[in-house]
Amino acid sequence: MGRGNGGKSRTQRKHFQESRENVWKFKRARSDSDPIPFTNPYATQNLAFDHYYKEQGIVSSQEWDAFVQLLRTPLPAAFRINSTSRFCADIRSQLENDFVQSIQAEVVDGDDTEAIIPLPWYPENLAWHSNFSRKQLRKNQTLGRFHEFLKLENEIGNITRQEAVSMIAGWLSACTLLYELTFREFNLCTQMFICYTVCAAPGSKTFQLLEVLHHSTKVGYLPDGMVIANDLDIQRCNLLIHQTKRMCTANLIVTNHEAQHFPGCLLNKNYDKMELDRQAQLLFDRVLCDVPCSGDGTLRKAPDLWRKWNTGTGNGLHNLQVLIAMRGASLLKVGGRMIYSTCSMNPIENEAVVAELSAVEVVGCGYEGKTPSVLRRCGGSIELVDVSSELPQLIRRPGLKSWKVCDKGKWFISCKDVPKFRRNVVLPSMFPNGGIYQDDVDSNCNINIKGDINADVVNGHSEDDVQAVDNPVMHEFAGEVSDFPLEQCMRFVPHDQNTGAFFIAVLQKVSPLPAIQVKPRKEVGKQVDAANQGNDDAQELPVNPLKVNSVTCGKVDFKEAEDPCNVENIPKNTPGKRKLQFQGKWRGIDPVVFFNDDVVINSIKTFYGIDDQFSLDGHLVTRNSDTNHVKRIYYISKSVKEVLELNFSVGQQLKITSVGLKIFERQTSCEGRSAQCAFRITSEGLPLILPHISKQILRASAIDFKHLLQYRAVKFADFVDAKFGESAASLMPGCCVVVLGEGSRAATATLQVDESTIAIGCWKGRASLTVMVGALECQELLKRLLMRLDTVTEKDFCMREDQPSDIKGDESQESNGKNDDVKVTEC
Numbered sequence: 172m173g174r175g176n177g178g179k180s181r182t183q184r185k186h187f188q189e190s191r192e193n194v195w196k197f198k199r200a201r202s203d204s205d206p207i208p209f210t211n212p213y214a215t216q217n218l219a220f221d222h223y224y225k226e227q228g229i230v231s232s233q234e235w236d237a238f239v240q241l242l243r244t245p246l247p248a249a250f251r252i253n254s255t256s257r258f259c260a261d262i263r264s265q266l267e268n269d270f271v272q273s274i275q276a277e278v279v280d281g282d283d284t285e286a287i288i289p290l291p292w293y294p295e296n297l298a299w300h301s302n303f304s305r306k307q308l309r310k311n312q313t314l315g316r317f318h319e320f321l322k323l324e325n326e327i328g329n330i331t332r333q334e335a336v337s338m339i340a341g342w343l344s345a346c347t348l349l350y351e352l353t354f355r356e357f358n359l360c361t362q363m364f365i366c367y368t369v370c371a372a373p374g375s376k377t378f379q380l381l382e383v384l385h386h387s388t389k390v391g392y393l394p395d396g397m398v399i400a401n402d403l404d405i406q407r408c409n410l411l412i413h414q415t416k417r418m419c420t421a422n423l424i425v426t427n428h429e430a431q432h433f434p435g436c437l438l439n440k441n442y443d444k445m446e447l448d449r450q451a452q453l454l455f456d457r458v459l460c461d462v463p464c465s466g467d468g469t470l471r472k473a474p475d476l477w478r479k480w481n482t483g484t485g486n487g488l489h490n491l492q493v494l495i496a497m498r499g500a501s502l503l504k505v506g507g508r509m510i511y512s513t514c515s516m517n518p519i520e521n522e523a524v525v526a527e528l529s530a531v532e533v534v535g536c537g538y539e540g541k542t543p544s545v546l547r548r549c550g551g552s553i554e555l556v557d558v559s560s561e562l563p564q565l566i567r568r569p570g571l572k573s574w575k576v577c578d579k580g581k582w583f584i585s586c587k588d589v590p591k592f593r594r595n596v597v598l599p600s601m602f603p604n605g606g607i608y609q610d611d612v613d614s615n616c617n618i619n620i621k622g623d624i625n626a627d628v629v630n631g632h633s634e635d636d637v638q639a640v641d642n643p644v645m646h647e648f649a650g651e652v653s654d655f656p657l658e659q660c661m662r663f664v665p666h667d668q669n670t671g672a673f674f675i676a677v678l679q680k681v682s683p684l685p686a687i688q689v690k691p692r693k694e695v696g697k698q699v700d701a702a703n704q705g706n707d708d709a710q711e712l713p714v715n716p717l718k719v720n721s722v723t724c725g726k727v728d729f730k731e732a733e734d735p736c737n738v739e740n741i742p743k744n745t746p747g748k749r750k751l752q753f754q755g756k757w758r759g760i761d762p763v764v765f766f767n768d769d770v771v772i773n774s775i776k777t778f779y780g781i782d783d784q785f786s787l788d789g790h791l792v793t794r795n796s797d798t799n800h801v802k803r804i805y806y807i808s809k810s811v812k813e814v815l816e817l818n819f820s821v822g823q824q825l826k827i828t829s830v831g832l833k834i835f836e837r838q839t840s841c842e843g844r845s846a847q848c849a850f851r852i853t854s855e856g857l858p859l860i861l862p863h864i865s866k867q868i869l870r871a872s873a874i875d876f877k878h879l880l881q882y883r884a885v886k887f888a889d890f891v892d893a894k895f896g897e898s899a900a901s902l903m904p905g906c907c908v909v910v911l912g913e914g915s916r917a918a919t920a921t922l923q924v925d926e927s928t929i930a931i932g933c934w935k936g937r938a939s940l941t942v943m944v945g946a947l948e949c950q951e952l953l954k955r956l957l958m959r960l961d962t963v964t965e966k967d968f969c970m971r972e973d974q975p976s977d978i979k980g981d982e983s984q985e986s987n988g989k990n991d992d993v994k995v996t997e998c
């Protein structure tokens with residue numbers, strides 16, 4: 172869904188770049204003498220819009236007023252609780268038992284409207300909808316506490332603000348993608364699914380997918396499946412990385428490709444597959460194709476779209492959408508499922524794309540006596556899945572079977588009506604029954620696919636300079652009717668359940684795609700070799716011009732990066748801040764290198780007492796091959812490891828901007844140098860590794876744990892439980908883990924870790940313990956701890972409420988108050 176900037180046209184790029192934030196803020200004239208009159212820049216009226224959608228019949232004429240009326244009102248705020256958060260249950264209970272009643276009583280006293288409610292179709296009361304817009308939440312004082320709660324929990328990562336319809340797509344995707352159409356609850360996923368989210372940034376649906384993937388996994392273990400999330404825009408990839416970082420997942424690869432040219436990572440047929448006990452091509456079990464779109468389903472959130480709306484935007488995106496969906500279908504395994512979705516209401520971007528993708532059509536082209544059999548793109552290999560009986564509480568409408576195409580104010584009901592000079596723009600695939608233009612069929616009956624994404628409808632013209640010209644065609648003829656079961660697509664309209672608008676189709680690949688020769692008119696991208704852009708089912712493509720690296724991944728001879736980091740190495744707009752990485756395969760992106768330095772790995776293993784169940788072998792990667800300068804080490808799941816190995820074998824076709832979970836980070840202080848192990852465990856990595864370590868662990872009583880969070884650094888002598896202080900003093904200097912437990916009395920018992928375990932990374936210095944968790948996280952932990960431990964007497968907490976006399980922390984250490992990246996300062 173959403174607005175893309177990959178479609179090349181200026182209009183598309185412009186739309187994409189424009190911010191969607193604060194769009195309900197009206198601008199004032201600059202001064203009294205300002206010649207520009209005060210106008211409402213977001214007039215929620217557009218005649219072309221009204222005319223177009225009335226004609227397309229997306230809602231009945233009786234409903235029209237209610238439909239547009241709601242489109243003109245701001246979208247209510249909605250959010251989701253992150254089900255993998257350790258405080259998930261606490262937050263849900265706070266909402267159910269505190270906010271629901273208090274807000275109802277204070278704000279909507281006497282009114283029947285429910286102020287905040289869980290979305291009935293989302294499982295386990297994890298998704299919520301408020302009847303207030305974000306602006307109301309910000310401005311209304313009574314709602315202040317609730318707004319603060321949302322802000323803090325969102326920042327910490329316990330909740331995600333997300334539009335309800337986007338959640339529908341995410342949840343449907345998660346259900347249909349990960350589970351065998353089990354919609355009612357989170358379920359154990361036993362299979363190893365490889366999912367691909369095609370245009371994934373900012374990542375809310377990818378987050379949902381990962382959430383479901385991780386949901387049933389025991390603490391300290393990883394799910395079998397994995398997700399590859401791709402986006403064309405590198406800055407938006409950053410957003411996605413930031414968003415998904417909160418999942419602490421080792422099962423994600425973020426890539427940066429044009430989705431229509433996503434590499435297939437097909438091994439050269441000369442590659443000795445017998446030696447490989449793994450896949451020879453990157454194919455996916457599930458694909459989420461949430462394509463760039465005109466986004467008019469988000470009008471309630473982005474009212475500036477009213478002013479800009481025109482028919483050309485949707486028409487101009489259609490071909491890109493088909494190409495992206497086709498590439499997704501081609502990378503899908505037979506038996507696999509794909510979701511096609513947009514946040515547009517336009518049938519040209521929705522049903523037309525689905526029909527082009529899936530309908531089998533035998534077209535008698537009728538031109539010059541030739542009647543070639545032309546299959547629409549996938550020749551019946553892709554089928555629509557009927558999910559109409561699923562999620563019954565979710566109100567949806569069937570997809571349209573009939574629509575027309577409007578170009579520059581002229582309506583067409585069939586491609587046969589399109590004049591020659593508009594055929595580069597109005598494509599046959601836009602019509603319900605598709606078709607071909609005679610000049611697209613060469614003498615061998617091959618089809619040349621028309622319609623560059625630079626088509627002139629979006630070439631800088633404002634299409635709806637055209638003000639709904641009354642065109643006789645549209646009244647005289649009904650549109651074509653597709654005989655393909657497009658009613659199985661799902662449309663979500665605002666006035667059904669007070670949301671934005673959305674479109675979703677669930678598709679299944681039932682057989683390999685046919686080897687149709689399609690020749691794009693123009694070469695649209697040069698990122699990946701031609702062999703990798705084709706139909707990956709049709710044949711094993713013989714030539715892979717990218718050099719196949721004969722060495723194993725761990726020994727690839729890369730020149731090293733300057734400053735290795737998954738995220739930070741993405742080129743930024745701050746030249747000079749850090750040197751760009753040019754040595755890897757992908758300019759500006761650091762190479763991914765398997766970390767195999769036995770000396771370092773053994774020192775880590777020994778220092779923390781990591782058990783053999785937690786395999787480090789082949790599961791560690793860095794973005795720097797010079798092991799002396801590696802700063803961060805990332806943990807990858809088995810599934811991610813296999814994809815990386817394949818990627819190495821095919822000469823690194825994947826442009827990877829982020830992979831795995833940051834688990835260890837080099838400590839750069841003088842204290843760090845004196846420590847036996849140069850690497851500390853990161854906050855993100857702690858939940859995964861905690862059940863597998865047996866050394867450098869302390870268990871603190873509630874009061875000492877609370878003091879650590881409060882003061883951030885506590886001298887050994889100042890702990891309430893003297894034995895705990897002694898245990899801390901006896902640890903090896905360096906990183907350690909403090910688990911909220913029963914104090915030193917339980918220190919010798921085996922550590923039992925589950926979802927409710929609360930632990931933090933600390934630094935054991937010469938005289939004190941220092942917390943290595945950001946200030947915000949400490950604050951949240953403290954709050955949750957107090958709420959959870961309300962059985963602990965108040966006296967316990969009051970005992971040493973004052974800061975101990977001389978707490979300063981170790982001389983060489985300080986927290987910068989920022990998340991886990993708290994550094995021990997350099998001497």
Ligand SMILES: C[S@+](CC[C@H](N)C(=O)[O-])C[C@H]1O[C@@H](n2cnc3c(N)ncnc32)[C@H](O)[C@@H]1O
Pocket residue numbers: 172173174175176177178337369370371372373374375376377401402403404407428429430431461462463464
């Ligand atoms: C807003 S939507 C995606 C929303 C996303 N699925 C989510 O749930 O958060 C469109 C995204 O498509 C990306 N995009 C546009 N053209 C693309 C292309 N040709 N290939 C890959 N991504 C593209 C844009 O950068 C944008 O992030």
